Amino acid sequence: MTATDLVKRGLGFVVALVVILLLVGQLLGQPILLGYVATGSMEPTMDAGDGFVAVPSVVSGDVEEDDVVVFQARELHDGGLTTHRVVDETDDGYVTKGDANPFTDQDGGEPPVQEGQIVAEALQIRGTVVTIPHLGSAVMAIQGLAEQVYGTVAPIVGVTTTATSDGLGSMLVAVGVALLGFGTVFERLGPEHRETTRRRSRENVIAFWTALGLVLLVFVTFATAAMVVPSGTYEYGLVSTESPSDDPQVVAPGATAELTRTVDNAGYLPVVVVHEAESGGIATTPEWQTVGSRAGGETTVRLSAPEETGEYTRHLGEYRYLALFPPRVLVWLHGVHPLVAIAAVNGVIVGLSVALVLVIFGSGDIRFRTPGDHVALSTRLQRKLRKWLRD
Template sequence: MMTSPLRRFGQFAVLIVICSLAIGQLLGQPILLGYVTSGSMEPTIGAGDGFVAVPAVLTNDVDTGDVVVYESPAGDGLVTHRIVDETEEGYVTRGDANPVTDQAQGDPPLEGDDVLATAPQIGGTILTIPGLGIAATNAGAVAETAQLWLIDLTGLDQLRGTTALPVALLVLSLVGYALETARDRSSPERDRSGDTVAAPSRLALGLALFVVVVASAAMLVPAGGETLTVVSSDPAPDAELVTEPGGTARTSYHISNDGFTPIVTYLEPVDGGVSITRDVVSVSGRNSEAVGVTVEAPKATGHYDRTVIERRYLQVLPRGVIDTLYAIHPWAPFVVIVTILGSVVYAFGRRFAGYQNVRTTRKQNVREYVGNR
């Protein structure tokens, strides 16, 4: 039976929800959808409910009354609370069900750069999805159990970690994509007239483009250049990046990975007189690394800017492969990674949504009609 447009839309909506939650977990911030696990935002958002979440890079500056998502100062997960006031130090936040603000309980004021996403409001109401958080939590537990089962089955303790299951799924999806493509091209029943319903293909393509955009943002937004200002002074006070003329000053370059997917970061000094202890750094999910940087000060006194360029890539490929691609050109790993992710998601979308050969269906209906007569 031909899949109805309404059913295809429902399948695509489910696929969007699943991928949004999965990508949000991998990148460490909600993408399109978020959820809460406590009752601190009741009755606005109930415990275990989901909500629409727009990444901060797509919104304007936040304001009082906005419901925002940010990393807990204690580092134990994401917090969804409302901004209730703005001070010179930053924003004051509070859960709608909490009697006091977060800052009154010891949290530092929230800065604009700390906001990961905003929950849009329509007429003062936030669009919620009942039970989405519970479903996402259960799905995460199932994935973790599957990963442990995979480790026990294979005996490969190297698979332990946040990337084992995603990498396995990635490989299986690539194999399935290749087999599906070969079968589709070699099938004698393949429709040559162009009558195949194209909606599933367009939906799968749209989902693939969505994942490509999100993955690109995860690699490009946190990267870029950071300027280190070294002060050449005589006498030189005891302070970071302050030294006597012609001397050296030491500091640390911090690389933070807020997502669950490991990243590979390459650091390159733009200016002379800058040396880095490690120019290639792998950072596991939900972790950070500090790299030592030594800056030479000119012999003349003054303030001097020294820039370090950071390029980061999602480690969905073996480290050696990324290193080889980076040696060819810094954009090569980026292109290969987004191409693989887009292809895998497109193949999964086609498999999930399916497609229907109209000509074959019509012939089958005619045969059934003649047979019934």
């Protein structure tokens, strides 16, 4: 392989990675390593359409004044993601402001930003945000083109929904499947291509490390998704008033409300669920619990109202880990850092996967032969079983 080929493959990998990260970020509703600003509210730090390196809040650590954060707004942008700078920290939360704006978000009606609303921080080196010029412009152009194509094609195929993210995603998946099918048919039935170079790779042979890598990729990906996707920050509203009602979230000043939260586990492995307060005035009993396979559990959430009347918001973080360690060990690892607990669980999965591949396939390369129709599948399985027993 020449240096040019390596450069082309490397650029292709980078482009594919950027696209995947942006798509996953759109699906999850938060930037994954890459984000962008659509307006000029952060000029001159970031121009409209610039991209930036987004560090997830679970990794970035404590938020400090002068950090540029991505948070789920309540009033700004109709409650969408907003990228602004933290200019102050108060007892009620963070005060944020766009660098180009003459007033803070809170002066404009946005409530103080709570820890649980922050999903990422923009990477800064020596106080300067690391930007990727025009990345957002390119992404928005692609989205606009996709919406136009969707609007043209959807009525033809009988789709009546508007170009929402779900609709666009479904259309792109359908196009991808169609292209994959077309490529397969073209490869099978199209003109033959004569090989002019000699290949060193052997047909029907998969290298051991390739097979192991594929197994690990699948297992670790699904395990991480099972822990990360159900986790998140949950919001509870609380009204402190001199006229409390039967609603448990409408209480007298200084009172405490109790709610029951149901924790469901739809998976086939038990999980350890850790509840963590991500704002003031909220606590749970118990603070962590083990939920069995395809089962549910309950926890009591206590919301404390301040002495002042008004409407308040409380945030509760929920973290899930596959119960491959004793629960107290996982809770301790979570206390060090959530990523440490996830890494420990994935480490066990990697070890079990390696052992499974070694037991089933051994450490040699895996060869897939074509025995022909004269050898029944049951016969081949019996031969494989006798070989394992002999070994």
